[in-house]
Amino acid sequence: MDGVAMRRARESLDIVHMMSNLLGTGLDRQTLAVLIALCEHGVNPEALAAVVKELRREAPPAAKKSSH
């Protein structure tokens, strides 16, 4: 990636992050980046949202579990 592209990509990510914060999704930048990448690859956003939801659901108990 050349500089322009990189800059643009970074700016886009920033904007998306801001949007995400505005909406209150609770996603951090890196996760967002991964998600963006997945979307760019043509994955169904519905599926992605479902994945996120499910993983999130499983995550806290797992976190709890792992924390114990």
Place this chain on the structure above:
Amino acid sequence: MEGNVVSDLVWQLAVRIFPSGGKSAENGGHGPQKRLGDPTVHRAHEYAMRIIGSRISPSLANDEAAVAEAIKRQLVQENRSADALSFADLHRRLSSFSGPGSIESRWALLYLLRAIVEDQKRERTGTRGTAISFTSTFSGGLKRCVSGAAAHGGLPSLPTNSMHPKLPSYSPEHDVSSGRSYSSRNGTSQSQSLSHSVRAQLPSSPGGVLILTKDDGNAKSAAMREYLEIIQSESDVSEMAIVRDVLYACQGIDGRYVKYNEDADGYMIDESIRVPKSTRTLVRRLCEVGWLYLRVKNHISESLENGPLEAIGTVGQAFCAALQEELADFYRLMAVLESQVHHPIPLMVGADSGNSVGNYLSLRRLVVWLGEPLVRMRLMAVLVDDCKTLRGGAMAGAIHMHAQHGDSLVRTFLRRLLRQVSSPLFEMVRRWVLEGEIDDYYAEFFVSAQSVKAEALWREGYQLQTAMLPSFIPEPLAQRILRTGKSINFLRVCCSDQGWAQAASEAVAAAGASASGGILGYGEIEVLEALVAEAAGRIDKHLIQIMYKRYRFPEHCLAIKRYLLLGQGDFIQCLMDLVGPELAQPANTLSSFKLSGTLESSVRASNAQYDDGDVLDRLRVRMMPHNDGDRGWDVFSLEYNAREPLTTLFTEVVMGKYLKVFNFLWRLKRVEHALCATWQTMKPNCMIARLWSNKEGGGQSQLTIVLRRCQTLRNEMNHFVTNLQYYIMFEVLEYSWSNFLEEMEEAHDLDELIAAHDKYLGSILEKALLGERSQLLCKTLFSLFDLILRFRGLADRLYENAREVQTRGDPSSRSRVKSDTLSKPRPGQRKLSTTQLSGDFLGTLGEEMHGVAVEYSSLLEGFIAQLPVQQHVDLKFLSFRLDFSEFYTRQHMSTSTPPIRLHRTPTKVQKPSIGTDPA
């Protein structure tokens, strides 16, 4: 490759989300190495891959702006307008990027964000019930599915079958259900998302509206289910099987349960099978269609296949064809219904329990479907029953009577049927009216032909068969049709005329132009009437023209009047003069040849010679069959030979009537002739004058008396005969003739002409006292004639003697008494004493004369008395003429008077003592 990248990314995602595992992964760098301590991560990864794999294609249209709008709206709704504005700003900035490094799938991203937010919200608020989860539930087999569903909707889902084809109906409900949010989403998204999933389990709730019925705990549905179970347990047979059997029965085929019962004469369910009574009666009712169908079908097959064609004729065939068409419609309906039985269409109320009520075709629905076909089938069966014995026009008429029905459905149906049935009839009519041919092999037409001689063609050749006349053709129209065809045939056969063809074609052209262009068929009676009117008018006119111009019917009528009815006076006079002496001979000595010669000479001697040769040709002498003792007068007559086609008018009967009139007139003429001749002898000439003047001295001599009486009697008779003749000539013959002429002018067709001619002849006969009612009068008349002729004989003898006496005693016997000189010179006899002879002679003569006079007067009285009683008005005129001074009636009324002679006071009486009463 793609899959690997995705997998990597998902791994990263998992790593990120799982903080514990993520840390280790992060520390260990990216890559798909699996640590032992991350079974959760692995599992999550697998799970995520599966989810992603199951929904590869996006289900929504890529409408980025819509999604952005939706988000903004959402924010506004949450009273975060500032956030909405900033979001909009961000979005705009994002959109402005393009080229490498920018995000292409913005829509996907926005959608994703939105979805995550929604999920979060939902998880946070923990809404239950109405809304289905944004991302829907997952296929069974996932561990979380049930709990997930429970967490979301709280409703247990009913087990569904994977082949459930109820999808299209779900969309409206879904719209109802998702009304709370995401209004921009259309129903197709849901259905698409449903359809392409492998889930066998559909979201259970169709929407908030219908929840109650699906609630197991609901009493009503439970009761319904119980009821259905009871129903099912009652009957051995499922309703679907019954329905199928009923459909078979409707086509006349026995099914497994529904069979034809001979006793009850219908289709019903076997007694042995247990079905509820209501079903039984319903089936019985429905199978009436089958029973009717069988009848119709039997009739058709009998008529068309088994019976000979003569039995039913073309009309019957047309009827069967029409029935078959109707049955074809019925078959179509049956086919549709049968397909319904096997492939039930689902209902909106999810009848997915395998319950037979859920099948589309139930008995009740069958009742509705078969309602109209039942009516039609019944009609057809009724018609079939009625028309079993009928044929041809009668069948069409019977069906037409059925068509007089108030129900418009019945009417249209029968009209359709009748159109077909009556088309052969109309074709026959058309041919008959335009060409005079009958195309009728099976005797179905209402005009029947018989082969007769040419002259009887008109009167008897063609008859109207009222039995075959359909009731929608009125009688006058049928008469016209008959007459038109008859005229064509008449023209063709008797007159050898071909001009009618042109008239017929003109008629067709005119009818086609004038009518509304309707085709000749049932229900278009006006078209038929127009055609017949045109054809009849033209052909009749043509016929009349032919009759008048070519065959000169009026001329012949006139000739008959002149010769047979003694119209040509001079000719008749001549004839009588010539023929008279011959006819006094006995009949068997006369030869018609000689008489014809006399006829010819009298024709030549009179004005008749200037008449048309053709006419004179036909005039002949005819000798009637004679008995012994007949004189020539009794057997002589003239006849007029009319040739074809006038023999149609001048039939034997008609000519016989003419003959009768001729005889009567001939006798009358003869009597008149006789009296004229007597008058000639009685003419006052010097001889007679001398007779009168020879009375010297004393009283009237006997001779004078007798002579006087003779004169007066002759006068009276002459008065009578003259008046009678005058009456006959003018009041009867001429009057009837002028009437006839008028009617001849106005006659439009041959029937009218014949009628007019018959009327003419009839009136002549009536008025001339030759009819049946005047038999008595006729006899009186004839006896009067005989009397007159006898008188004539007497008078002639008298005058002859008188003259003889005169001539004998002329020079010398002036002074002698007249009576002395009277003697009849008889050859070869002794000369008796003149006085004796003359006295005796005069006495006998006088007596005879007196006898004649008395008889005459009594007869005349009787005659005149009877005249007013006659029906005919004109006879009153005759009585008026004869008795204009009421002389006879006065005589008749005065009963106490002795014979008439006493009161006869002619004004010219010179000798007052005339009224002496001889012995």
